[in-house]
Amino acid sequence: MKKYRIKVQGMTCNGCEEHVATALEHIGAANIEASFRREEATFELPDEVEIDTAKKAINEAKYQSGDAEVLESHNVPNLGDEGDxxxxxxxxxxxxxxxxxxxxxxxxxxxxxxxxxxxxxxxxxxxxxxxxxxxxxxxxxxxxxxxxxxxxxxxxxxxxxxxxxxxxxxxxxxxxxxxxxxxxxxxxxxxxxxxxxxxxxxxxxxxxxxxxxxxxxxxxxxPSIPDIPGLTDIDYLTSTSLLDLKQLPKTLAVIGSGYIAMELGQLFHNLGTEVTLIQRSPRVFKEYDPEISEAVTKAVIEQGIQVITGVTYERVEATGNFKQVHLSVNGETKVIEAEQLLIATGRKxxxxxxxxxxxxxxxxxxxxxxxxxxxxxxxxxxxxxxxxxxxxxxxxxxxxxxxxxxxxxIGGLERKVNLEAVPGVTFTSPSVATVGLTEEQAKAKGYEVKTSVLPLDAVPRALVNRETTGVFKLVADSKSLKLLGAHIVAENAGEVIYAATLAVKFGLTIEDLRDSLAPYLTMAEGLKLAALTFDKDVSKLSCCAG
Structure with a gap:
């Protein structure tokens, strides 16, 4: 027996699940679980029954079978006798x-x-x-x-x-x-x-x-090191060496715009260092939705971190106990001087x-x-x-x-990697968490999208915390209303994103989020409020009135 998972399109309700299960039973499948929300079916087949037979049965039941993968096999392959x-x-x-x-x-x-x-x-x-x-x-x-x-x-x-x-x-x-x-x-x-x-x-x-x-x-x-003139001639820090410093620098310049640059830059700012973030891209977190980038930028600037974007690096040099980064910003030359220089431009x-x-x-x-x-x-x-x-x-x-x-x-399975619902968290304050598609990515994949943008000052937990710089953004398919992506800038965003990950992974809709109870005065309530924001003005709702 082998256990399979197969993608099934066209299921819209519990009745559809039963139809798919019945079709698979007729070809000898066992332990069948069909899910219209996940658009898939899992089942076991006798060794003599090919997976193509199962696909044909699903198609004949007026649904569309897709990719299949082996989840378990009771027949471990013979790898041969060669090898230590x-x-x-x-x-x-x-x-x-x-x-x-x-x-x-x-x-x-x-x-x-x-x-x-x-x-x-x-x-x-x-x-x-x-x-x-x-x-x-x-x-x-x-x-x-x-x-x-x-x-x-x-x-x-x-x-x-x-x-x-x-x-x-x-x-x-x-x-x-x-x-x-x-x-x-x-x-x-x-x-x-x-x-x-x-x-x-x-x-x-x-x-x-x-x-x-x-x-x-x-x-x-x-760590990947960029090709900036003069960089190989000076002592610079990477994410590895920075975390082993024994003395706090008074000033730190950070070259990079990703999560490592943001986390470590804010870390040393919070410990008391004067920090400048420098990057080539026109905005921080350039691969995220603009609303996320704007919220993060506003937060770190409010905290006192200097952010310089859209730069061209001319050279780096050491002058006494300082490092100087020579930049061109909008055609103007600028020099950033700091005791320490952190290179955080990605990894190789x-x-x-x-x-x-x-x-x-x-x-x-x-x-x-x-x-x-x-x-x-x-x-x-x-x-x-x-x-x-x-x-x-x-x-x-x-x-x-x-x-x-x-x-x-080793196990002889045929499992495919599925990275469609990978949550990511940047542990800044406020933290940044994201899962699924951005609005731009969803449109590029051919979706007609609806979006909801909820400022953090509409979330009661943020109000009582007196920390209201941030945002919730949801991206949904305008036809099925399935959640395609969730993007958050807020305290404890990393704790909230797991709920959104489950919603994206298992095909929950905006209506599912609206109909679910969210505990009041939690940051997770922001997900429900953001779902309501698709067609309601949450500022005109009373507390807990979702």
């Missing part, structure tokens, strides 16, 4: 560990190869260290700038060295618990050293040649040392590994997952892809 390992994984971050654990569950002999610190970017130099320091910065900022009359709070000078020491202790603890300890728990092997492909089925690590039936490349990404895949040409693995224009929907590379025995493919740069996406890669490479 069943599955060799290069890298030890979220994708690698997720894949290793899943492959062990399939009964495979697994090894992970790591050239540096076990755990990858997130726990060591990314999510964990940055977010714990961001929280420290928020507390320091609020102590100096609370919005309530009658409260007299203050903060003394920040001891950055002590904050960093505490951060390092947390990182070490989480690395041990969530990564190193699991090696023995699941029984796969850790091999130390730099991995390089010798041929399509062999790698070399510290002079030792290793073979495997299947490989996974999960080497992640690292870690593929240079792998000798991928020997393995017949094709890479893209940015050095990323090119994979298909099943995470298979141009070499059918080699898979890739996580940041090295330059997909969404989130550890939870990497872990998701790692599991799929192991299921396909």
């Amino acid at each position: 390992y069943d599955f060799l994984i290069i890298g030890s971050g979220g994708a690698a560990f997720s894949a290793a654990i899943q492959a062990v569950e399939h009964g495979a002999k697994v090894a992970i190869i790591e050239r540096g610190t076990v755990g990858g970017t997130c726990v060591n130099i990314g999510c964990v260290p940055s977010k714990t320091l961001l929280r420290a910065g928020e507390i320091n900022h609020l102590a100096k700038n609370n919005p309530f009359l009658g409260l007299h709070t203050s903060a003394s000078a920040v001891d950055l060295a002590q904050l960093v020491e505490q951060k390092n202790e947390l990182v070490a603890e989480m690395r041990e618990q969530k990564y190193e300890h699991l090696i023995g728990e699941y029984g796969f092997e850790l091999i130390r050293g730099e991995a390089k492909f010798v041929d399509e089925k062999t790698i070399e690590v510290s002079g030792r040649k290793l073979t495997a039936k299947r490989f996974l490349i999960a080497t992640g990404a690292s 895949p870690n593929t240079e040392a792998l000798n991928l040409r020997a393995a017949n693995v094709i890479i893209g224009s940015k050095g990323e590994i090119v994979v298909d929907d099943f995470l298979k590379t141009s070499n059918p025995g080699i898979y890739a997952a996580g940041d090295v493919t330059m997909g969404p740069q989130f550890v939870y996406v990497a872990a998701y892809e790692g599991r799929i890669a192991a299921d396909n490479a």
Whole structure:
């Protein structure tokens, strides 16, 4: 028996679900679940029944069958007898560990190869260290700038060295618990050293040649450095080195406009540094909806961060204890001087040392590994997952892809990656959270869209918090009223976005959001208010009158 998931279009109600289920029952399918909201059906088929038979049955029932994927198989493929390992994984971050654990569950002999610190970017130099320091910065900022009359709070000078020491202790603890300890728990092997492909089925690590039936490349990404004249001649910071500073700079210039630049720029501003954000693009978060960009820009400027957009970089140079960034803005020359310079202009895949040409693995224009929907590379025995493919740069996406890669490479499944509803959060204050399509993306895909834009001062939680700079924006299909995207700038936006993710993933409509009860005086209530805003003026509703 194999378990499948198949896309089904044309279902509009519970009756349609029953019709699809009945059609599948007639060809011998079992454990059938059809969902008109998700536009899919899952079921099991006997080995002798082809998936095309199921597609034909659905089509004959007057619905339209789409792509199908294997979710489970009771017949693990024979990988052959060659190879020192069943599955060799290069890298030890979220994708690698997720894949290793899943492959062990399939009964495979697994090894992970790591050239540096076990755990990858997130726990060591990314999510964990940055977010714990961001929280420290928020507390320091609020102590100096609370919005309530009658409260007299203050903060003394920040001891950055002590904050960093505490951060390092947390990182070490989480690395041990969530990564190193699991090696023995699941029984796969850790091999130390730099991995390089010798041929399509062999790698070399510290002079030792290793073979495997299947490989996974999960080497992640690292900071990308732009080609600005003079930059290679000065000492600059990246997201990695910035988080290990022991002394707080008085001034910091940040080159970059993405989430890393925004988070780390605001972090040091909140700790007491004078920060200037500099970027080529005409607005921050250029890939987001304009309303999101405007709300973020307004918030950081109100907080005292200088934002310079639409620049052309002429050169960078060191002058005494300062770094100078020479810019052209609207034809005028401008010089930004700061004690420290942070380069936060994106990330590049870690593929240079792998000798991928020997393995017949094709890479893209940015050095990323090119994979298909099943995470298979141009070499059918080699898979890739996580940041090295330059997909969404989130550890939870990497872990998701790692599991799929192991299921396909070792479990013999045919699972496709589905990244249609990936939530993203930028942990600034206010935070930024988004899922699904922007208005521009939805139109480019051919949707006729309706949008709702709700300013944060219409959300009761924001009013009582006395923090009203922000916005909720919803994008919906004007015909079906299904939610296509949700984009939020607000305190706790990252907590709110999960509800919106479920709505987008499972095809909920504007009406579904309106008809759902939202607890009063929560930020999540903003989703319901934004749904009401499609055709109501929420300023004319009483509290809780949705």
